[in-house]
Amino acid sequence: MNLLFAIDRGFVSRFLVCARSVLRSGGAEHYDFYILHSDLTEEDMETVRRALAPKAACHFVAVDPAIFAGFPTYERYPLQIYYRIAAPRLLPPTLDRILYLDADTLVINSLVPLYESSFEGSYFMACTHTRQLLRKFNQARLGIEQEVPYINSGVLLMDLAALRENLSLEQIRDYANSRKLSLWLPDQDILTALFGHRVKLLDTLVYNLSDRVLSFHNADPKNEPVDLDWVRKHTVVIHYFGKNKPWKPHYRGVLDVFYREALTPLP
Numbered sequence: 001m002n003l004l005f006a007i008d009r010g011f012v013s014r015f016l017v018c019a020r021s022v023l024r025s026g027g028a029e030h031y032d033f034y035i036l037h038s039d040l041t042e043e044d045m046e047t048v049r050r051a052l053a054p055k056a057a058c059h060f061v062a063v064d065p066a067i068f069a070g071f072p073t074y075e076r077y078p079l080q081i082y083y084r085i086a087a088p089r090l091l092p093p094t095l096d097r098i099l100y101l102d103a104d105t106l107v108i109n110s111l112v113p114l115y116e117s118s119f120e121g122s123y124f125m126a127c128t129h130t131r132q133l134l135r136k137f138n139q140a141r142l143g144i145e146q147e148v149p150y151i152n153s154g155v156l157l158m159d160l161a162a163l164r165e166n167l168s169l170e171q172i173r174d175y176a177n178s179r180k181l182s183l184w185l186p187d188q189d190i191l192t193a194l195f196g197h198r199v200k201l202l203d204t205l206v207y208n209l210s211d212r213v214l215s216f217h218n219a220d221p222k223n224e225p226v227d228l229d230w231v232r233k234h235t236v237v238i239h240y241f242g243k244n245k246p247w248k249p250h251y252r253g254v255l256d257v258f259y260r261e262a263l264t265p266l267p
Helices: 009-025 042-052 132-141 160-166 169-178 186-198 211-219 228-234 256-262
Strands: 002-006 031-037 056-062 097-101 105-107 124-128 151-159 199-201 237-239
Touching: 002 009, 009 031, 009 042, 009 056, 009 105, 009 256, 031 042, 042 056, 097 160, 105 256, 124 186, 151 160, 151 186, 151 237, 169 186, 186 199, 228 256
Parallel strands: 002 031, 002 097, 031 056, 124 199
Antiparallel strands: 097 151, 105 237, 124 151
């Protein structure tokens, strides 16, 4: 199973918690981790290799920032935000699909059913956390003519073969510059604007669950309530996105139990 991460030196320890959760619960016999970076040292890479061997092979892909000359950057969003979108142009051409995970995700059940599923003509599989009203607003904000779901980019299964034929770095750069004053979450905005019409939506409760998503779901009387027992049995990826993270002060939620479990050593 091919998995993709984009990290810098400050995220090595966070990435390792996620990676160990994959090894513990991801369901595959072997993993190939592809790690896009621009600043990892040989010591960092050796630390990662030792932590994940022998069940995972680690492939470190050094990205030359010059590739992204002319791309706009933001105080909270450095150049690395473009790495995951540009991954089909950065990874070996022999790869046909890969699952991207943010470093603030955890895997608690098998990834295999997702990884082996059909793209059905889409370039990506992903989740949306946005309801109809905000979807309309984002459509106007991003200058999208057709109605498309707003994509959360923390969990992305990519059809690399299709994207190599249809993804252009120049297109990404030109769009980012043309809308740079309107972009709030640049990587998600760009992904939605350029490829939202070619995304196969996944069940958010299963593949991109956060405390906020769980709270909104349970607050809607039309929905069957979801408790931690349901999450433990059915959810595959938990995503601690935004500022509410269980390793930071003032965390509010119930999904931190899975983070604490993920800190236990691998057998």
